[in-house]
Amino acid sequence: MTTRTRGSRRLRTLPLVLLTLALAGAGTGCTSSDDRPRVVVTTNILGDITQEIVGDEADVTVLMKPNADPHSFGLSAVQAAELERADLVVFNGLGLEENVLRHVEAAREAGVPTFEAGKAVDPLAFQAHGDGGPEEEAGQPDPHFWTDPDRVRKAAGLIADQVAEHVDGVGEKTINANADRYDAQLADLTTSMEKSFDRIPEKRRALVTNHHVFGYLAERFGFRVIGAVIPSGTTLASPSSSDLRSLTEAMRKADVQTVFADSSQPKRLAEVLRTELGGQVRVVELYSESLTEKGKGAGTYLQMMRANTTAMADGLTGA
Numbered sequence: 001m002t003t004r005t006r007g008s009r010r011l012r013t014l015p016l017v018l019l020t021l022a023l024a025g026a027g028t029g030c031t032s033s034d035d036r037p038r039v040v041v042t043t044n045i046l047g048d049i050t051q052e053i054v055g056d057e058a059d060v061t062v063l064m065k066p067n068a069d070p071h072s073f074g075l076s077a078v079q080a081a082e083l084e085r086a087d088l089v090v091f092n093g094l095g096l097e098e099n100v101l102r103h104v105e106a107a108r109e110a111g112v113p114t115f116e117a118g119k120a121v122d123p124l125a126f127q128a129h130g131d132g133g134p135e136e137e138a139g140q141p142d143p144h145f146w147t148d149p150d151r152v153r154k155a156a157g158l159i160a161d162q163v164a165e166h167v168d169g170v171g172e173k174t175i176n177a178n179a180d181r182y183d184a185q186l187a188d189l190t191t192s193m194e195k196s197f198d199r200i201p202e203k204r205r206a207l208v209t210n211h212h213v214f215g216y217l218a219e220r221f222g223f224r225v226i227g228a229v230i231p232s233g234t235t236l237a238s239p240s241s242s243d244l245r246s247l248t249e250a251m252r253k254a255d256v257q258t259v260f261a262d263s264s265q266p267k268r269l270a271e272v273l274r275t276e277l278g279g280q281v282r283v284v285e286l287y288s289e290s291l292t293e294k295g296k297g298a299g300t301y302l303q304m305m306r307a308n309t310t311a312m313a314d315g316l317t318g319a
Contacts, residue, residue: 037169040086042097042104043070044291045146046117046155048301050090052182053160057170058087063100066293067263074099083107087167090159094118094143113166118143120158121151124215127225144289148216149193149305153186189305196313197221204316208251208273209260213288226254229261229273248276257281258315262288263297284315 037058041047047062054060061082064073070092075083083089084107091097091104093116108114123141145151160179164172197205205223207214211230218225227247250256251273259273263285274281286308287298298304 037087037167038085039088039090039163039167040083041089042091042100044068045289045301045304046090046092048291049152049156049182050159050163053156053175053178054163054170055174055178057174058163058167061086064097064290066291066296066299068290070096070289071098073097075103079103080106084110084112086112088112088162089114090162091116092118092143094123094141096143113162115159115162117155117159118145121145121154124219126212126215142212142215144213145216146301147214147288147305148220149186149190150220151216152301153183153190156182156186185302189302193221193305193309196309200313200316203255206254206256206316207260208247208256208258209286209288210262213262214260224254226250226256229259244273244276248273251277251281257318259283260286260288260312260315262286263292282315284311286311 038061039050039054039058040061040063041050042063044062044064044066047060047064051060051062063075063079063082064070080103083103086107089104089107089112091100091114093101095101096118097104104114118141123143123145125139126142127138145155157179160175163170164175206226207218207223208226209228212225212228214223215225217223227250229244229247257280259281261283271283274283287304288308291300291304292298298307
């Protein structure tokens with residue numbers, strides 16, 4: 001993409017940007033110069049990964065706030081305009097950002113290059129309920145690919161390629177060096193996760209979570225997905241009494257003693273499940289779909305995965 005193309009697109013969207021800034025007031029705090037190249041990323045997990053690749057070569061704007069739910073977060077008028085002013089938009093896709101995808105499509109139609117990370121990393125499909133997965137979504141692509149660090153390695157490399165191709169003004173050598181450094185860190189993450197999970201006995205490698213989010217981790221590291229309190233790949237669904245009854249029966253059969261609940265979502269349903277099983281089940285918090293604020297336990301993707309690995313290994317071994 002040439003500078004002429006980028007400049008022309010910005011001129012076309014300038015009235016919209018001015019209007020939204022005026023409506024939002026002077027306190028919007030936009031700090032990036034219009035001359036600086038910019039990458040806009042929808043989710044904060046992908047935002048952290050993209051920032052590691054881009055470094056100081058461009059401004060990276062992340063739309064999703066810490067501790068937010070990717071299935072339900074929305075955009076302000078200023079954020080929507082930011083998408084159409086980007087040199088590149090990176091998004092998860094596969095239906096994850098349900099309230100944001102229409103804005104991504106609008107940016108694409110306006111001529112902004114977009115990259116759908118989930119679609120590019122050989123996505124898995126949700127399994128049928130009998131296999132521990134959501135019945136209504138069986139066969140549909142699972143968007144939660146980041147729970148497999150090897151797929152994140154692939155996504156990071158592809159993001160680097162996209163930045164080098166579409167974002168004018170960045171140093172390709174620097175982008176490649178950043179990508180190589182981060183790739184080595186992701187490889188180390190995979191190794192450390194394997195070592196931690198190796199201490200979990202085979203009979204304990206059974207996962208029950210708030211909703212279906214760890215299918216990729218299960219496939220990569222040899223876990224069985226027994227089911228989820230919310231029998232869906234999205235937190236926007238809700239369980240019925242029959243769903244909970246079926247899950248408790250499956251848990252008794254598999255002798256599951258731990259339920260993993262997302263740290264950013266209420267644990268009430270997981271607690272109800274523990275009550276149904278006579279209080280014999282522990283509820284362990286994980287960071288599954290969002291990073292936290294810096295210094296709050298999962299400020300980066302690497303911190304999130306390391307914290308989850310420790311919590312899962314301890315939760316499933318009874319440590």
